[in-house]
Amino acid sequence: MKKIKIHKINNIVDLLPDDLLSEILSRVGQTFSTQLGVARLVCKAFFKQVEHPLVYQRLSFDRLAVGSWGIPQMVYLYHRCLVNKNPNAIFRRGLLFYFDGKYTLDGLRYLKQASNCQLVDTVYVYGLVIFASHDVNEKDISLKILN
Incomplete structure (x- = not known):
C-alpha cells in the first residue's frame, strides 16, 4: 500500500495571492496606520506586502503619532507616501511649501x-487659499470649489 503524502501548511496566508494581501494591508493602513508595523511582524508574506505601493498610496496620517516613531522612520514613511502619490502626504507637503513662503507656487x-483626489479637507483648504489670493479670477474659481 502506497503512503499518501500530506503537505502541512505552515501559514495559510502564504496561499493568498499577493494582490489580495496588499489590498488587505492597504485597508489596514487606511484606517489603522499605526498597526502596519505590527502587521509587518505577523508573517513573511505581510512583511513583504507592507512595502507594496498601494499600501503607501492609501496610508492615513490621521492617527500617526510622530513622537512614537524615530525621525528616520517618519522621513522614510513620508517619502514613500509622496513617491506613491498619497493624497495626505501631498497635502501636507503643499501646506508646508505654501506657508513657508519660499515655495508658494510649488x-x-x-x-x-x-x-483633485477629492478629500474634503484638501478641497476646502485649497479653496480657502485661492480665495485669499488677490486675483479676482481666482476668487470665482475658489467659490465654485467651496460650494
Missing part, C-alpha cells in the same frame, strides 16, 4: 494636486 501646485 505649495499651491501640491495643494491643487491633493484637492
